[in-house]
Amino acid sequence: VADAGPDAALCPGSTVTLGTAARTGYTYAWSPATNLSSATTARPVFTAINATQAPITTTYTVTATTAQGCVATDLVLVTVNPSPLPDSIQGSQSVCPTVQGVTYSIRNPRSTNYQWTVVGGTIASGQNTASITVNWNGANPNASVQAYAINGTLCQSTPVTLPVRINQLLQTARPTGPTNICQANGPYTYQTVLTAGSSYAWSIVGGTQVTSSANTVTVQWTRPGIGKIAVFETTDPSGGRCISQTPLDTLYVNVLPSPAANLAITGPNRACVNGGNLSFTLPGAATSTYAYTLNGTAISGATGTVTLPVPANPGTYTLTAIEKNSSLCSGPTYSKQFVVVPALTITGPANYCPESRTGLSFTVGPVASALPNANYQWTVIGGTITSVQGTGTITVDLPAGSTNATVQVSDVNSAGCGATFTVRPDNASVALQAASVVAGDRSITLQLNVPNNAGNASQVRILRRVAGSGTFAQVGTVANTATSFTDSNVDADANAYDYRLELQNSCGTVLQTQDHTTIRTTATATEGQEGRDEGKVKVSWNAYRGFDVKEYRIFRTSDNGTSTLVATVSGGTLQTEFASSTAGFDQCLRVVAVSSANASVTSASNDACVSFANDLVFYNVITPNNDGLNDKFEIKNVGLYPGNSLTILNRWGKEVYRASNYNNQWDGAEQAAGVYYYLLKLPGGKSYKGWFEVVK
Structure with a gap:
């Protein structure tokens, strides 16, 4: 049989005996052995240990073995509840004999149930709570107040004791409060321990008292350096008047200099979108650091000057700056508002021309022109401003030429508000x-x-x-x-x-x-008369208008041949006539006007075409004496019939001459005078025959 005993719950530091009385011949083994006085006895003593703030439960197992080797086991649960953490007591440690109703309390209590003990006085009220009042007895240098907490499992904390001195010379506690402060961040509050019935008078060096109430005072420190604050206490209970023992216990305060509080952020009040960077300055100390926000969002910058790009969207923006000096004291928050407006634009003629280059008007874009207090300054590169500065519109004269002109404008009351406009020349002519x-x-x-x-x-x-x-x-x-x-x-x-x-x-x-x-040409053909009379062509045309005509040149194309210059007349002549039939059957004539200023500039007319019959006419006399008259056997127009063949016979029928493509070259010089006969054959099969006489 194994019996581990009943489950147990206890507080740290307590003990409990586990198991039951040992049986004859049995041996015992406990597991685990932690915190047990022995792991091999029937009834080990368990000592409670718990350094945490939560219950610790451990299961212990006892194994019982008989002399015959039979084994039995049993379990027991042991819970160690936590003890409350130690607290501290606050209250007056120097009191006047017989003073009544002095308050003592647990500083930041973690429990609700406290047990108090007082030496040298009696508890007037508050037992089992976190605060009591005490009525003190006569003088006693070793009086005290003690307390411990009891939690819900009835575990107790370690007692804490506050020594108290009962004496007519009060050792008033040194004031407490901030001891390393920035001058401008006050006022600051200081206090001493409040004792019922006591009155307090404050001594301040380096500052001024703003207010006081019971055991507290508010101080505005007036200069950097070491400030001092002390308190003098008096009370007059039934046991006699008590006062603070001198010298007083003084609190020393390190008063650090704060940044100047009368500064202002300097910088532009207005800027234009896409206007580059803006620069703002808070004129604080060079050794200080600075923090900036734009519309509540932190932006980079650590010196007294911050540079930021112009925001992309128009609107009102607030820049804040705080200076922190080398003592790590911060100054007030300074703010500056500025307005971002749309980018300036210039409207006006994009080009200037020979006939339009003076009195040109240029205007700042419609949104920007409405800026309050705008002072527009204009610059024209390559031209002259002919109106006054400072307004949204100017007039400009530009010289004749082929160079671009540049119009520039800026608002001197804004940052980055400028625009450039290029005016290009158009000197084209046609x-x-x-x-x-x-x-x-x-x-x-x-x-x-x-x-x-x-x-x-x-x-x-x-x-x-x-x-x-x-x-x-x-x-x-x-x-x-x-x-x-x-x-x-x-x-x-x-x-x-x-x-x-x-x-x-x-x-x-x-x-x-x-x-x-343009020139329109007409032509009329006149056939030649009997004999050697050659056919003529009369060419007429209208005057060319558009350039001064030096001369007109008449070109002829015959029977689809090449064009040939056949006549040149003065620029004032609008018709001409000339022999032309022998040039071909079908003739086209074209008139070309030639410029007086440049002979390479010409204007051609249409082709005016005429036709000649150009019948063959055979002359019947040859006088080969080289007088230029009838020296050859002549057939009028024969040159217009290529492929012909000519045969000449004497009167006895003997052939005396034969030629192909005859062209009036036979003179009969070697033949006797007399009558001769000819036969002219054409390629188409047509033939002509007849006679002529050689006269010598």
């Missing part, structure tokens, strides 16, 4: 150099030029009308870098055309060229 009909007479090419076009983004408008009638209509546009334009919707055989170019510059002015009128 020139139509020539309008010339293209071969085929269904298109006309214009030669054009836009000098100084770098500052112009407009296109050139091409305008056309039938010469001298109606209004101009747009027929196309080209980039201002183009040098030509071809109008493919014309009939240059039927009409001459007027052309005009227009270009709008950056100042809104529409620039126009001089009108150019």
Whole structure:
């Protein structure tokens, strides 16, 4: 049989005997052996130990073994409850004999039940609580107040004792309160132990008493350095008057200097978005450190000057600054408000032109122009301000030229509020150099030029009308870098055309060229008469208008051959006539006007075409005497019939001459005078025959 005994609960320091009486022949073993007087007896003594503030429960097992080796076990639970932590007593340690109702209390009590013992007096009230009042007896140097706590498990704390001196010379306690302080952060409160019936008078060096009440006083320290504070106590109970023993126990206070309290943050009152950085200064000590916030959020900065970027959003912002000096004393919180406004903008003409470069008006953007107390200062690089400064609008004159001008403005009453505006020159002009009909007479090419076009983004408008009638209509546009334009919707055989170019510059002015009128040419053919009379062509044309004409050149193309210059007339001549039939059957004539200023600038007309019959005519006399008349056998227009063959026979039928592609070269010089016969054959099979006479 094994019996560990009943479960037990006890307080630290207590003991309890476990188990039951030993049986004959049994041996015993306890586990664990912690805090047991013996682990091998039937009834070991358990000593309670608990240094924590929670119950500690341990299960002990006893094993009983008989002489025959039979084994039995039993369990017991032992709980050690915690003791309350030790407290401390506060109250007067120097009292006047026979003083009544002096209060003593547990400082920051952790329990609700306290047992008190008083030596040299009696407890008037408060037993079993955290505060009592005591009536003291006569003089006693060894009086005391003692207390211990009892918790819910009836465990007791270690008793604490406060010694008390009962004497007519009071050892008034030194005042308590802050001893290392910053001067400007007061007033500060100091106190001594309150004794019932006592009165207190305060001695202060280096400061002034603000208020006092019972055993407390508030002090405003007035200078850095060491301050002093002492208290003099008096009381007059029935046992006789008591006063503080001198010298008084003095409290020394280290009064540290505080930063100046009359400063102000300096810096801009207004700034513009995207205006760069802002700088603010609190003019405190160079050895101090500083802390800043912007709208309540801490920002970096440790010196008397803080630099921060202009906030990205318009609005009102509050900057605060606190100075902490080398004594680690902080000054007051200084604040400064500033306003962030939208970035300045400049509106005005983006370009200047030869006809529009004076009296140009530039204005600060509409939001910024409403800033109160704004003082706008303007600068113009590459121009002259012709109005007064300080306002939101100026007028400017810019010189003629090809250089960008820069307009700048800033508000001197704001930080980072400035704007720059570039004015670019547009000196473009437009020139139509020539309008010339293209071969085929269904298109006309214009030669054009836009000098100084770098500052112009407009296109050139091409305008056309039938010469001298109606209004101009747009027929196309080209980039201002183009040098030509071809109008493919014309009939240059039927009409001459007027052309005009227009270009709008950056100042809104529409620039126009001089009108150019193309040449329309007509031609009339007149057949040659009998004999050697050659057919003629009469060519007429209208004057070219657009450049001064030095001369007109007439080119002829015969039977789809190459173009050949056949005549040149003065610039004032508008028609000409010349023999032309021998040049071919089908002839086209084109007139080209040549500029007086530049011979490479020309304008061609349409092709005016005529036709000649150019029948063959055979002359019947040869007089080969080299007088230039009838020296050869001549067939009029034979050169226009390539591939011909000619045979000449004498009167007896003998062949005297044969030639292919005959072209009036036989003179009969070696033949006798007389009648001869000819046979001319053409490639198509047609032939001509007849006679002629050689006369010598």
